Amino acid sequence: GDSVTQMEGPVTLSEEAFLTINCTYTATGYPSLFWYVQYPGEGLQLLLKATKADDKGSNKGFEATYRKETTSFHLEKGSVQVSDSAVYFCALSDPYAGGTSYGKLTFGQGTILTVHP
Amino acid sequence: IAGITQAPTSQILAAGRRMTLRCTQDMRHNAMYWYRQDLGLGLRLIHYSNTAGTTGKGEVPDGYSVSRANTDDFPLTLASAVPSQTSVYFCASSDSGFTSSGANVLTFGAGSRLTVL
Numbered sequence: 001g002d003s004v005t006q007m008e009g010p011v012t013l014s015e016e017a018f019l020t021i022n023c024t025y026t027a028t029g030y031p032s033l034f035w036y037v038q039y040p041g042e043g044l045q046l047l048l049k050a051t052k053a054d055d056k057g058s059n060k061g062f063e064a065t066y067r068k069e070t071t072s073f074h075l076e077k078g079s080v081q082v083s084d085s086a087v088y089f090c091a092l093s094d095p096y097a098g099g100t101s102y103g104k105l106t107f108g109q110g111t112i113l114t115v116h117p
Numbered sequence: 118i119a120g121i122t123q124a125p126t127s128q129i130l131a132a133g134r135r136m137t138l139r140c141t142q143d144m145r146h147n148a149m150y151w152y153r154q155d156l157g158l159g160l161r162l163i164h165y166s167n168t169a170g171t172t173g174k175g176e177v178p179d180g181y182s183v184s185r186a187n188t189d190d191f192p193l194t195l196a197s198a199v200p201s202q203t204s205v206y207f208c209a210s211s212d213s214g215f216t217s218s219g220a221n222v223l224t225f226g227a228g229s230r231l232t233v234l
Contacts, residue, residue, distance in 0.1 A: 104175070
């Protein structure tokens with residue numbers, strides 16, 4: 001079945017440091033890929049997405065490129081801020097998963113990011 | 118403010134009791150979902166509904182039931198709560214359960230934290 005694997009956390013960085021959170025996936029067909037972010041005490045919200053190979057999703061300085069050859073969708077940011085402290089989830093939506101077309105999202109386990117001033 | 122409202126925000130419950138978590142959306146989204154979030158496991162789908170009047174089972178449906186009498190409401194019921202159901206529960210919705218691109222973007226509520234003793 002479909003699965004998403006994220007790098008182990010937590011990740012602790014100083015402000016303005018470079019961020020990479022690794023994400024790899026296994027899917028039956030050609031999934032869409034997502035990064036969701038969860039700020040403390042809140043629900044998840046979409047950060048960025050990519051729907052086909054070589055697409056780059058970007059938002060709020062974060063980027064991720066859909067790499068079909070390595071089945072990866074790593075999240076990067078050049079200079080993190082304290083306000084980026086949150087839990088980040090990689091996810092996929094596979095329209096061919098089990099022949100059931102309900103747009104099910106499969107999530108990774110989440111990576112806790114803490115940014116210090 | 119348009120979005121998803123979940124209630125209660127937090128609840129402590131004795132094992133064996135019945136509990137209903139409420140979820141209401143005002144975006145007229147067709148599809149709705151219930152996920153549970155557990156540390157180290159990410160989010161796992163409990164039940165979903167593609168449209169009013171239909172429901173389906175996700176990854177971890179045992180011990181839970183749902184109904185979808187109308188577009189806006191999607192309550193989750195624990196008929197007889199057990200300690201393993203201690204978790205944070207998120208309701209989500211999307212405009213369509215499946216699109217041709219598979220890029221199904223979910224909107225999440227703020228979550229309901231449930232503790233079963």
